[in-house]
């Protein structure tokens with residue numbers, strides 16, 4: 001049947017049709033919709049979970065694959081760093097049921113900390129990797145990936161990029177699904193990794209990979225088309241940009257859909273008769289290096305150009321225009337038209353939503369620490385946006401969970417400065433807890449602020465252990481954050497609603513005064529998972545036009561109009577923070593009945 | 594024939610749904626469609642752009658610069674920001690109402706959108722300005738701006754889709770209780786387009 005699917009939905013549907021038995025992952029843009037789509041289309045035969053983090057997901061899936069199940073693990077590229085410990089060993093141990101690990105890369109980057117390239121991870125772990133160039137191809141390829149994984153008893157990586165994940169296309173999908181019945185776990189020495197076994201398996205992997213490369217040379221999505229003496233090599237979404245930029249030009253073009261093991265045989269055929277190759281790919285020059293290596297190995301006199309030669313930009317994502325300018329210099333194709341000159345535009349960075357509880361939490365800490373030297377270590381989530389003016393409450397952000405530990409490191413060097421760490425509820429469960437144990441054990445003196453908004457907001461509101469809801473639709477025990485903190489030895493723990501501003505400020509002051517590890521849990525739901533109870537309006541007769549509401553809290557619903565504050569009714573969530581900040585009492589709340 | 598359409602606005606305005614409606618309507622007619630969306634951090638009140646492409650010979654999910662037949666701007670400055678994508682002679686449908694970003698409220702610049710509308714009037718051959726605020730009021734819903742703008746774009750003829758085809762798509766993609774007000778907003782948007790007098794004649 002014909003369907004209009006997002007790349008991530010296509011991957012999910014492809015996995016369902018391939019008979020996947022278990023799907024797990026951790027939310028991360030641009031990968032999140034894959035698991036959500038499986039859950040939405042689950043007839044009950046597939047086990048689906050948001051795991052607590054990517055490492056847990058990888059291990060859960062590995063166990064199921066040991067038992068013969070077909071498994072899919074989803075994460076974004078930086079999640080693969082977290083899961084790399086099980087991944088590296090799993091590459092040696094292997095699997096029984098097909099196991100596909102989706103790690104979505106993010107050229108740009110558009111919503112990530114790094115522009116790392118999962119294809120390198122595949123080379124590093126010596127694992128096969130599939131790299132789809134479009135949503136349709138992703139749908140077809142995921143089934144191939146399962147079959148390949150099972151045939152060779154190895155986990156395989158699957159690496160779409162943002163434009164494939166979040167691009168939608170009309171495509172033909174199957175009406176029926178394969179049924180895969182797991183055999184169950186069969187005890188065998190091969191499942192227990194020991195140095196001796198690792199040595200033997202290492203030899204096997206090194207022997208296997210060139211054979212896989214040979215086989216992949218005839219894989220249906222690794223292609224060579226066109227003719228000429230100047231070639232173009234590519235992979236992923238860049239292939240589509242090149243097709244578009246080439247227009248009618250029939251240049252010799254190689255598309256590499258399995259960057260590792262590299263399809264050497266196909267590449268040699270491609271290189272035959274060429275004098276030059278331009279490699280256009282995103283992130284790292286992976287295909288480019290492979291071709292340079294191949295030319296050296298086979299003494300081929302072909303010039304390989306790309307990122308390393310400075311012909312293609314080193315960072316950021318490709319576009320049809322960027323490809324056109326490369327091909328203009330290389331093949332003499334028409335250059336892209338010059339972009340028009342635009343008038344100065346208002347800058348519009350992302351901001352915390354109107355009514356976001358994080359705004360109140362940051363503001364409370366800021367008020368409590370007024371006049372004192374304090375450092376605020378932040379973390380990954382919507383609350384990273386607390387760095388923007390006027391809040392300016394995020395001094396560092398590194399990776400999931402690092403707020404707790406970065407603050408400790410700073411505190412050891414500057415013990416007289418007050419150190420705060422801000423962590424969201426989902427991040428706390430994912431990788432915050434060990435950091436808190438570290439702080440307690442090593443007698444650190446930090447104040448932990450847990451921003452508990454009952455969801456994983458940034459990635460689109462997924463449940464987590466604190467919400468008591470699972471992806472199987474079950475209601476389970478809510479894991480309690482204050483109970484965990486108390487259990488690991490945090491002596492000063494309080495739970496406060498950040499919109500009760502006076503109380504919130506007092507709680508922060510008390511926690512900050514405590515010697516040792518202390519914690520304030522700010523509990524108030526994200527606006528996306530709650531309903532507004534009121535709406536606020538400015539009484540323009542009372543408003544003095546002091547702009548305090550804007551300068552102190554920066555709610556996007558408030559702007560100035562003819563010298564008075566104005567609240568945009570379609571944005572206001574009625575959180576009351578502005579009313580608590582306004583010195584004139586100009587903000588009037590109207591409660592919904 | 595290919596149709597390239599850009600929808601640009603501010604996170605939370607419903608650009609993604611509008612792009613899905615266009616794609617759905619085109620697909621129902623047996624055409625192929627591709628879209629690309631902004632999902633993630635930018636959705637929190639930042640600039641969001643959706644690309645919709647209809648036709649068979651389409652590769653890139655993103656519309657190349659100078660190739661959009663129409664830009665549907667949910668906000669004046671966001672429409673201007675996307676002008677580099679517009680084809681010569683292309684159509685711009687824009688909502689009159691500005692959404693000032695926090696950065697401009699914090700500073701002393703008073704952005705209200707009128708200078709952006711004036712710029713569009715100067716630069717764009719076929720401009721349709723929609724009073725989204727009034728339509729929202731008439732429909733008593735702040736959430737119908739997206740569909741009202743779609744109605745205006747549809748009436749301009751540039752999408753190659755009929756009102757009925759879009760209504761059909763709405764009935765497939767929108768929750769049953771909201772179908773009626775969305776259809777109403779679609780009509781009102783179309784009316785606004787019909788009342789726009791071409792100024793470059």
Ligand code: SF4
Nearest residue numbers: 353356382457526527
């Ligand atoms: S989505 Fe929720 S947590 Fe994120 S900025 Fe908006 S209100 Fe805050």
Ligand code: SF4
Nearest residue numbers: 555572573575576578
């Ligand atoms: S009550 Fe005030 S601070 Fe809260 S959302 Fe409305 S305008 Fe913004």
